[in-house]
Amino acid sequence: xxxxxxxxxxxxxxxxxxxxxxxxxxxxxxxxxxxxxxxxxxxxxxxxxxxxxxxxxxxxxxxxxxxxxxxxxxxxxxxxxxxxxxxxxxxxxxxxxxxxxxxxxxxxxxxxxxxxxxxxxxxxxxxxxxxxxxxxxxxxxxxxxxxxxxxxxxxxxxxxxxxxxxxxxxxxxxxxxxxxxxxxxxxxxxxxxxxxxxxxxxxxxxxxxxxxxxxxxxxxxxxxxxxxxxxxxxxxxxxxxxxxxxxxxxxxxxxxxxxxxxxxxxxxxxxxxxxxxxxxxxxxxxxxxxxxxxxxxxxxxxxxxxxxxxxxxxxxxxxxxxxxxxxxxxxxxxxxxxxxxxxxxxxxxxxxxxxxxxxxxxxxxxxxxxxxxxxxxxxxxxxxxxxxxxxxxxxxxxxxxxxxxxxxxxxxxxxxxxxxxxxxxxxxxxxxxxxxxxxxxxxxxx
Amino acid sequence: xxxxxxxxxxxxxxxxxxxxxxxxxxxxxxxxxxxxxxxxxxxxxxxxxxxxxxxxxxxxxxxxxxxxxxxxxxxxxxxxxxxxxxxxxxxxxxxxxxxxxxxxxxxxxxxxxxxxxxxxxxxxxxxxxxxxxxxxxxxxxxxxxxxxxxxxxxxxxxxxxxxxxxxxxxxxxxxxxxxxxxxxxxxxxxxxxxxxxxxxxxxxxxxxxxxxxxxxxxxxxxxxxxxxxxxxxxxxxxxxxxxxxxxxxxxxxxxxxxxxxxxxxxxxxxxxxxxxxxxxxxxxxxxxxxxxxxxxxxxxxxxxxxxxxxxxxxxxxxxxxxxxxxxxxxxxxxxxxxxxxxxxxxxxxxxxxxxxxxxxxxxxxxxxxxxxxxxxxxxxxxxxxxxxxxxxxxxxxxxxxxxxxxxxxxxxxxxxxxxxxxxxxxxxxxxxxxxxxxxxxxxxxx
Numbered sequence: 001x002x003x004x005x006x007x008x009x010x011x012x013x014x015x016x017x018x019x020x021x022x023x024x025x026x027x028x029x030x031x032x033x034x035x036x037x038x039x040x041x042x043x044x045x046x047x048x049x050x051x052x053x054x055x056x057x058x059x060x061x062x063x064x065x066x067x068x069x070x071x072x073x074x075x076x077x078x079x080x081x082x083x084x085x086x087x088x089x090x091x092x093x094x095x096x097x098x099x100x101x102x103x104x105x106x107x108x109x110x111x112x113x114x115x116x117x118x119x120x121x122x123x124x125x126x127x128x129x130x131x132x133x134x135x136x137x138x139x140x141x142x143x144x145x146x147x148x149x150x151x152x153x154x155x156x157x158x159x160x161x162x163x164x165x166x167x168x169x170x171x172x173x174x175x176x177x178x179x180x181x182x183x184x185x186x187x188x189x190x191x192x193x194x195x196x197x198x199x200x201x202x203x204x205x206x207x208x209x210x211x212x213x214x215x216x217x218x219x220x221x222x223x224x225x226x227x228x229x230x231x232x233x234x235x236x237x238x239x240x241x242x243x244x245x246x247x248x249x250x251x252x253x254x255x256x257x258x259x260x261x262x263x264x265x266x267x268x269x270x271x272x273x274x275x276x277x278x279x280x281x282x283x284x285x286x287x288x289x290x291x292x293x294x295x296x297x298x299x300x301x302x303x304x305x306x307x308x309x310x311x312x313x314x315x316x317x318x319x320x321x322x323x324x325x326x327x328x329x330x331x332x333x334x335x336x337x338x339x340x341x342x343x344x345x346x347x348x349x350x351x352x353x354x355x356x357x358x359x360x361x362x363x364x365x366x367x368x369x370x371x372x373x374x375x376x377x378x379x380x381x382x383x384x385x386x387x388x389x390x391x392x393x394x395x396x397x398x399x400x401x402x403x404x405x406x407x408x409x410x411x412x413x414x415x416x417x418x419x420x421x422x423x424x425x426x427x428x429x430x431x432x433x434x435x436x437x438x439x440x441x442x443x444x445x446x
Numbered sequence: 447x448x449x450x451x452x453x454x455x456x457x458x459x460x461x462x463x464x465x466x467x468x469x470x471x472x473x474x475x476x477x478x479x480x481x482x483x484x485x486x487x488x489x490x491x492x493x494x495x496x497x498x499x500x501x502x503x504x505x506x507x508x509x510x511x512x513x514x515x516x517x518x519x520x521x522x523x524x525x526x527x528x529x530x531x532x533x534x535x536x537x538x539x540x541x542x543x544x545x546x547x548x549x550x551x552x553x554x555x556x557x558x559x560x561x562x563x564x565x566x567x568x569x570x571x572x573x574x575x576x577x578x579x580x581x582x583x584x585x586x587x588x589x590x591x592x593x594x595x596x597x598x599x600x601x602x603x604x605x606x607x608x609x610x611x612x613x614x615x616x617x618x619x620x621x622x623x624x625x626x627x628x629x630x631x632x633x634x635x636x637x638x639x640x641x642x643x644x645x646x647x648x649x650x651x652x653x654x655x656x657x658x659x660x661x662x663x664x665x666x667x668x669x670x671x672x673x674x675x676x677x678x679x680x681x682x683x684x685x686x687x688x689x690x691x692x693x694x695x696x697x698x699x700x701x702x703x704x705x706x707x708x709x710x711x712x713x714x715x716x717x718x719x720x721x722x723x724x725x726x727x728x729x730x731x732x733x734x735x736x737x738x739x740x741x742x743x744x745x746x747x748x749x750x751x752x753x754x755x756x757x758x759x760x761x762x763x764x765x766x767x768x769x770x771x772x773x774x775x776x777x778x779x780x781x782x783x784x785x786x787x788x789x790x791x792x793x794x795x796x797x798x799x800x801x802x803x804x805x806x807x808x809x810x811x812x813x814x815x816x817x818x819x820x821x822x823x824x825x826x827x828x829x830x831x832x833x834x835x836x837x838x839x840x841x842x843x844x845x846x847x848x849x850x851x852x853x854x855x856x857x858x859x860x861x862x863x864x865x866x867x868x869x870x871x872x873x874x875x876x877x878x879x880x881x882x883x884x885x886x887x888x889x890x891x892x
Contacts, residue, residue, distance in 0.1 A: 040664045188716075188858065409634035412634070415632070
């Protein structure tokens with residue numbers, strides 16, 4: 001029965017949805033197509049790289065083709081990280097290679113690498129307890145016990161091993177630091193990610209995969225001195241080009257402040273950034289379009305495909321600065337993969353409680369349940385939200401698998417479940433149909 | 447209640463099992479300990495490498511400590527493969543890196559790599575159909591559709607893409623060949639393995655991971671010319687040192703031919719060879735020991751931890767040659783991971799049908815079912831089996847996960863399920879209790 005080619009059939013579906021004849025939630029393949037094409041035609045798009053620039057150009061063309069108004073690039077520059085050669089070898093007591101990747105803003109080793117005694121710390125606190133100067137000339141290994149949680153809550157405390165572990169090691173005299181990846185999978189694919197130095201002089205800093213970390217822990221338990229040879233030649237560079245991509249679907253009342261939907265366009269470079277965060281861009285874009293079916297909403301919907309989120313939320317900061325004087329109605333962000341939305345939280349002020357209740361009711365048919373806890377918003381909408389006290393809505397995605405893939409070579413298209421991706425689009429569309437048709441006021445509680 | 451440390455408790459259990467007071471199937475941790483220590487203290491042990499040599503020394507010490515008689519090395523030399531630098535980058539139409547590994551016996555590229563048009567073949571047959579000379583100056587990409595099967599039956603036909611694909615590409619003028627890994631997982635860990643050239647001049651030959659292969663297929667479908675930059679500097683080397691490790695548990699009647707149990711000690715180098723094949727050595731060794739509980743069996747049990755299986759079954763061939771004149775009773779091999787035994791087949795001659803029936807009955811309590819099809823035996827017992835028409839027994843392991851891990855960096859200890867490993871030991875022990883106590887004759891049907 002499949003006579004019409006898939007892409008054509010889908011575009012007919014999409015066209016019919018946009019021309020309002022279709023029922024409100026007729027699925028289309030805009031999200032999948034956006035995700036597939038961005039990860040295939042651009043691939044990895046490291047902040048500040050020529051591939052991130054290619055992604056911006058790709059995004060402008062794609063958003064225009066999808067019917068968005070005025071797709072445009074807002075450029076800025078960043079301090080970025082340019083990856084180099086990466087290798088780690090345990091040279092004693094049991095010689096073997098470890099799967100390693102550099103952390104963003106790692107200091108470079110010489111091309112030939114460095115070698116030193118490897119000192120095992122089972123936790124970040126154990127490292128903190130090491131006497132000052134005790135790591136002089138040595139390499140610190142920092143282990144931890146991160147496990148998968150639906151809400152991703154392990155990334156806060158255990159992600160700190162990556163965020164501050166190398167700095168603490170440097171403060172105690174270490175010549176390099178290697179951490180157990182902030183991840184939850186058992187594959188030999190280390191998780192990269194940024195680290196921070198404050199006013200401490202950076203040292204080479206890398207992460208090994210979880211099987212490698214377990215191997216190091218087993219070897220450490222045998223009690224013989226360990227030595228590591230480490231090569232991480234990547235470098236921090238200033239003034240690298242980056243930028244945001246913005247576009248709108250104008251509402252019926254152009255005087256009303258827009259709804260801002262954000263994702264990030266850059267990705268870490270080992271994978272193609274399918275779940276982090278091409279999926280987010282695909283979801284918000286497809287939902288913005290699908291929310292047009294049945295008639296243009298009252299408010300303009302703006303999409304922000306932010307640049308250089310990974311290395312330090314540069315895109316969100318630039319957006320907050322450039323658009324500070326421009327009123328916004330509400331902001332939402334999709335940046336937690338492509339698995340299903342299971343929960344929601346909003347930060348509406350008391351006056352908008354009825355609106356909150358309508359959103360909760362609209363999402364219930366998708367199995368989405370109101371959750372407690374503080375509303376997070378998202379990294380790239382953080383600056384504008386704070387400046388304008390915007391209300392935000394968290395559509396909380398199932399993060400059980402997220403840290404299996406996050407910042408690894410395994411973040412590729414095949415990891416996305418089309419049915420769960422579609423559920424995200426349906427959830428976002430349901431929310432947009434409400435908030436983009438609300439004349440206001442829309443007020444944030446904090 | 448855990449007052450005795452685990453290792454001590456286990457060694458007490460083991461001692462009691464060996465001293466015959468324990469019930470016949472009392473579990474012990476010999477298999478796990480062997481597996482863990484070999485993969486941790488030696489790690490990767492490529493055929494012909496100094497790490498394979500370290501593994502032989504380790505094996506002699508360990509087998510002696512476990513109570514085996516006369517653990518010894520039988521040396522030989524091999525044509526091996528020494529891994530070098532490995533990188534692949536699609537330079538057009540959408541620049542991005544691919545996760546690649548060299549195949550054993552690949553020709554080296556120059557240090558700076560080679561670059562050429564990449565021609566996509568969806569199947570090995572499509573490559574075969576390409577006109578002679580049509581690949582002159584180009585790089586062949588060979589895709590295929592291997593899927594996971596319980597019995598591993600996909601590895602025959604789809605493994606051929608690796609075994610003969612590069613040679614066919616070379617015959618048609620290709621300057622290099624890259625295949626979709628012969629595997630079933632969706633991780634960015636390519637599967638290595640040997641390839642063969644016959645009298646064709648070798649070309650550089652590599653494998654990319656399955657997500658990368660799908661990416662290449664998607665890009666190929668867009669119809670724009672593809673170009674690949676490929677660096678694989680590893681080299682084939684002659685006269686590399688290797689060897690087998692042998693040891694015995696003598697039977698009550700030293701005049702009866704021994705039962706031969708084989709595994710292989712070498713591993714491909716990206717992982718630590720936990721499932722391929724430290725698990726096999728762990729299983730046969732633990733079962734040989736456990737079969738001693740309750741009294742020494744009639745026949746001697748010999749373990750063969752073969753060298754250099756991966757690159758060309760050199761250990762099995764050497765064993766067949768060195769021990770050609772020495773009678774054997776029966777041979778068995780464990781080389782298909784550590785997941786549970788689900789089936790059995792034997793190649794006993796008609797005269798041994800009652801013995802076959804006893805083995806089937808002894809394995810039924812473990813959920814093991816007699817299977818149809820031809821008995822395989824195993825690579826390392828192949829030469830001696832053929833020379834002496836030995837009966838063999840296949841204890842067929844669940845291979846559903848095997849080709850997710852096979853020949854990849856992901857072949858590490860954490861992938862082994864201790865409960866399934868123990869089920870293997872129990873199955874092997876049950877068989878050994880029968881065959882090692884059978885006075886004979888033991889005759890093979892083929």
